[in-house]
Amino acid sequence: MTLAVTWLWLIPLLPLAGFVANGALALLRPQAKSAVSVIGVGVLVAAFAVAVAVVAGLAELHPAEPLVFRYWQWMVVGNLHVDAALQLDQLSAVMLLVVTGVGSLIHVFSVGYMREDPGYARYFAYLNLFVFFMLVLVLGASFPVMFVGWEGVGLCSYLLIGFWFTEKANADAGKKAFIVNRIGDFGFLVAMFILFQQFGSLDFTDVFTQSATTLVAGGGVVTAVTLFLFLGCTGKSAQIPLYTWLPDAMAGPTPVSALIHAATMVTAGVYLVARCHVLFSLAPVSQEVVAGVGALTALFAATIALKQWDIKKVLAYSTVSQLGYMFVGVGTGAYAAGIFHLATHAFFKALLFLGSGSVIHAMHHAYHATHAHDDAQDMRNMGGLRQYLPWTFALMWIATLAIAGVPPFAGFFSKDEILGAAFARGATQPIWYLYWAMGLTAALLTAFYMTRMMLYTFHGPNRTGEKERTHLHEAPRSMTGPLVVLGVLSAIGGFLNVPVFMGGSARLEHWLAPALEGPAALAAPAADAAAGAGEWILVALAVAIAIVGIVAAWRLLDPTHLVPARLAPAETGLGKILWQKWYVDELYDALIVHPLVWLSRRVLWQGVDQGVIDGGGVNGAARTMRALGWLGSRLQTGEVGFYVLLFVGGVLAVLGLATR
């Protein structure tokens, strides 16, 4: 084993050390901002360097089996043995590079974005902690270790969404994210219980080797396990029905939205499905559910994004929609395509979020300088920003073309591969044609709403305000630098995996093959199975759709008619429904939250707790005792004669009993 691979433990440990150091600074020296920046960014860059070395070492070995490193025994309870063990294979290597690489860039960006925040040290402590947990999640060698990371990233997500917790809305958004994720975690836990009951082990290697031989393909057990796992994914990766927390999560700082709620944490569900591909390939029903939910989410979220005015909300719904694509990919059995889209999405969505962060930064400064209280995130207050933010403008257009699927940008290859795989599977299971059509429609909407966002933000006249306009300026180097790197990655990232029929070598697919090719008996037929000509038609269709979307938005929308947010008229008709997000939050409120609140207040609190436990139990016991005491005190008349009478009666009774 080459030396480099054994350094694996260092990768999660570095951000953890960063968390400890920054946490200490946050408590002791919150103003030591340069020290915090050096530590916070340094550990991430170091982790990235180690990750590169480790992955290079892995590439040399290119083992067919995952490399498992056991460090110590974590828990032993009865039959349950769980080791604190990390596992490295080609799949986790990809995630490793994405998490540390994109994470480093976002950390660098944060130095500029958060510089003036009083909670600077706390922010970096949380961000480092998040990276640590994310690395535990992708490197864990068993379900419980992965679950530690899974819960940990949820915790950090909660902490960072509610980072500006003095405003109630932010704290509420954090709580919502945490609670909605809890529902998903319940599914993950149940899946673990079933797996343990089946196999007596929760190590990935044990479970996957045993499941290939012992589980019945399409049987109840494997279907239940995979569906419960997918419930976990819908929570973490914001799919229908648990997606509602992600748009609210935009309450956090923008780099957090880029790192946690676009590039890494929310893709954990996709990673989980890919990691458990052995199980999912055995359960065709679950695959149908995964791909179906993914396709529905992709389409549904895209419709909402059409009418959002908050720039981050547009990107949030776009993320939900793109995550849906990834689930179509992994649900179809095209795991490599799903992971490929995960990686390219990490590039262009991080770029979009950081770009929007740069825009918000500029807007915020402009409003701050004139003491205005307008919304710095509302696109109706923007417009014409391209002359003030030229770098951000150019780079965000690259990302927009990438997400819309215009060749040769990254999103084109990955999205096309997913759609191609879905179409190919339609040959055997026609429902996949529907999923493909939904994906294609979502692609049209994606191109449309992204162009709309760019159009309203950067083109047309400026609507920020006369006084504010002079204060608009491009972000500092430390912020545009990461944007440039991400822009390059968004532009060329797709060449990682150019499909064979286009003359490429599908490098990522080959790289992932040892990790993702198992006993994939029911996996989709490889995309190459379809005829070459058919492939090209699909590609042409996808590109045409993207261009139609962009051109339609360009033609139909006119930024000159927009007015600033405080003057804007109310939405009407379908526009209002979309703007109100199909009233899903209200629906959940009416169907789940309010009945639950009613149940806890009227029944559990006032009924059970106050009525039965307090009233019957606690106060009831006291009341009973007092009543008995009162009865007893009736005996204490204070009259000696009465006492003696009782005494004599008692003596006679005892004597009577004794002599009987």
Place this chain on the structure above:
Amino acid sequence: MLFGPALAVSAMLFVIGVAGVLVRRNAIVIFMCVELMLNAVNLTFVALAQRLGVAGQIFVFFVMAVAAAEAAVGLAIILAIFRHKETVDLRNINLLRG
């Protein structure tokens, strides 16, 4: 020896004592009734000692000694109560009523 009549007299004395304690309200009278019960017991001891050995007669001395002490303490208490309440009628002495 009149063994049976002796026991009968002691039983009668005891019951008279008990009845006195139960029905009378004057503390002094009740006190006297208690003494009566003690002496009834003494009589039983003496009567039974004829059959069962001398130990009963020894007991009588103990009972008399204890009764003397008890009479001293009891009378002292009654006197103290009288000084305090100007009565020894037990109907008026019910401080311990619950």
